[in-house]
Amino acid sequence: MVTVAQTKPAHKPQPDLDDVALAEVLQALADPVRLEIVRQVGACPDSDPLSCGQLELSVSKSTGSHHLKILHQAGITSERERGTRKFISLRRAELERRFPGVLDSVLRSAA
């Protein structure tokens, strides 16, 4: 028997946006806390993504994690771990290809 060391992937598996329905993306965005997360993450350049600890939310850390999970599962955010920090970014270009204008217009209205 060969035991293979498990290594933690640096990128959390994320859904293929072709498998995500418009209603699912809208559902994920349809919450004040998640809109606030998307707004704060969207305000950062891709080259300098926001780490979880930098998010300023009015909810507990566990509630924040729950909302981050919903955004990730709907294909709205991408999460990368570097050392002990988790960085969040928007899958802006992919979302724009799949649902043109939706994320951008929501970001403008949520600003």
Add this chain to the structure above:
Amino acid sequence: MVTVAQTKPAHKPQPDLDDVALAEVLQALADPVRLEIVRQVGACPDSDPLSCGQLELSVSKSTGSHHLKILHQAGITSERERGTRKFISLRRAELERRFPGVLDSVLRSAA
């Protein structure tokens, strides 16, 4: 005592869009049946709105009415009664002023 005859208003009272939050509009749109209603209604010119009976939905009449109520309460649709028929239209211009691009981009992606 004076009795005043109650007349049914031709326009159902609708919310002021300034009182409707972005999350509420997204929540109302975040459902496959409601997206389909919005798509069908949006395909009709304002001068020739769709009547309820013309909507082709895969759900029962009562379920359809429930979804229409949610869209109306979120300020997405306007309902007018003419005789025995109820006509549905989108509050497109008002939504565009309040949440620029949101409804239009959703309509494009739902097409």
